[in-house]
Amino acid sequence: xxxxxxxxxxxxxxxxxxxxxxxxxxxxxxxxxxxxxxxxxxxxxxxxxxxxxxxxxxxxxxxxxxxxxxxxxxxxxxxxxxxxxxxxxxxxxxxxxxxxxxxxxxxxxxxxxxxxxxxxxxxxxxxxxxxxxxxxxxxxxxxxxxxxxxxxxxxxxxxxxxxxxxxxxxxxxxxxxxxxxxxxxxxxxxxxxxxxxxxxxxxxxxxxxxxxxxxxxxxxxxxxxxxxxxxxxxxxxxxxxxxxxxxxxxxxxxxxxxxxxxxxxxxxxxxxxxxxxxxxxxxxxxxxxxxxxxxxxxxxxxxxxxxxxxxxxxxxxxxxxxxxxxxxxxxxxxxxxxxxxxxxxxxxxxxxxxxxxxxxxxxxxxxxxxxxxxxxxx
Ligand SMILES: Cc1ncc(COP(=O)(O)O)c(C=O)c1O
Numbered sequence: 001x002x003x004x005x006x007x008x009x010x011x012x013x014x015x016x017x018x019x020x021x022x023x024x025x026x027x028x029x030x031x032x033x034x035x036x037x038x039x040x041x042x043x044x045x046x047x048x049x050x051x052x053x054x055x056x057x058x059x060x061x062x063x064x065x066x067x068x069x070x071x072x073x074x075x076x077x078x079x080x081x082x083x084x085x086x087x088x089x090x091x092x093x094x095x096x097x098x099x100x101x102x103x104x105x106x107x108x109x110x111x112x113x114x115x116x117x118x119x120x121x122x123x124x125x126x127x128x129x130x131x132x133x134x135x136x137x138x139x140x141x142x143x144x145x146x147x148x149x150x151x152x153x154x155x156x157x158x159x160x161x162x163x164x165x166x167x168x169x170x171x172x173x174x175x176x177x178x179x180x181x182x183x184x185x186x187x188x189x190x191x192x193x194x195x196x197x198x199x200x201x202x203x204x205x206x207x208x209x210x211x212x213x214x215x216x217x218x219x220x221x222x223x224x225x226x227x228x229x230x231x232x233x234x235x236x237x238x239x240x241x242x243x244x245x246x247x248x249x250x251x252x253x254x255x256x257x258x259x260x261x262x263x264x265x266x267x268x269x270x271x272x273x274x275x276x277x278x279x280x281x282x283x284x285x286x287x288x289x290x291x292x293x294x295x296x297x298x299x300x301x302x303x304x305x306x307x308x309x310x311x312x313x314x315x316x317x318x319x320x321x322x323x324x325x326x327x328x329x330x331x332x333x334x335x336x337x338x339x340x341x342x343x344x345x346x347x348x349x350x351x352x353x354x355x356x357x358x359x360x361x362x363x364x365x366x367x368x369x370x371x372x373x374x375x376x377x378x
Pocket of ligand 1: 054055056057058081082084085134160162163183184185186195196197
């Protein structure tokens with residue numbers, strides 16, 4: 001039987017050595033390793049600041065608090081995406097408003113953003129305060145259009161680039177279009193620190209506030225360290241940062257490999273019946289390779305069949321508006337945002353990672369093609 005997992009972090013002896021270095025140093029939380037990791041991320045984005053935190057979700061929480069988003073505010077988020085941006089809006093007391101996505105790119109639909117803002121105003125769901133475009137699976141959202149709508153309605157732009165380290169839009173790194181941008185270093189991402197996240201910004205004041213929220217609310221007041229606000233502990237450990245620095249060194253090769261594998265999937269699946277392929281752009285970083293099955297295919301059955309053959313396929317992501325919490329709290333129905341609902345039910349992520357060989361990929365593509373051509377007895 002094959003053994004091709006969905007994802008596998010690109011670790012080797014170098015990460016082991018990095019962890020050993022931290023253990024031997026005795027300094028284990030937010031020290032020189034975190035500073036070096038932050039400096040590397042900031043350099044990569046030509047950003048003035050990077051603030052490392054414990055996860056992408058923590059990064060979003062800090063962004064909302066730093067911008068003063070809270071009760072009475074509405075935050076616009078694409079439905080089809082991991083729901084951290086919506087969840088953190090709820091956590092700070094704001095109302096998340098879901099926006100549909102575009103087929104193919106799976107990214108926020110700027111035309112629907114306008115529709116949802118108008119609905120929010122009409123129904124008084126809250127003061128439109130921010131939009132959080134997600135660069136889904138490593139492909140940049142249409143930032144020209146998103147920013148056009150945001151400017152029209154005076155919204156803050158917080159980019160959720162959790163999946164999109166290294167992605168660009170018109171040559172500029174994602175994460176640097178809005179006031180604040182966030183990244184995740186979860187093991188499913190191209191660069192991982194176990195758990196981990198970061199915020200990038202060019203705004204000195206916002207950066208200082210992010211650092212304060214992350215560190216129990218501590219800041220320097222009248223020359224003395226004090227607790228300026230009631231904050232969280234979202235500090236990254238030195239272990240995570242040391243691993244992250246090694247991962248960043250490997251990133252050009254990781255990205256090259258992912259792009260090669262994705263191109264090969266597109267080629268091998270070009271004639272596969274019953275699926276739609278993702279939009280392919282040279283700047284895509286392919287955190288996930290997700291196809292969309294036609295409605296007459298049972299995704300669960302396909303996943304089970306692939307698993308039985310040792311291939312780790314999985315649902316691509318989820319549509320927030322289809323989740324119990326948002327159905328019950330705000331009355332969303334699946335049909336309200338049809339593209340997101342379709343991706344939620346029919347999106348299928350295929351294995352993609354650094355340890356995958358060309359023949360592994362060919363086996364995955366051929367198994368899927370055979371299953372969809374009707375051979376469920378594979
Ligand atoms: C689009 C998006 N936003 C936010 C997150 C949250 O990141 P983390 O898992 O680091 O909290 C993820 C993680 O999967 C994500 O895909």
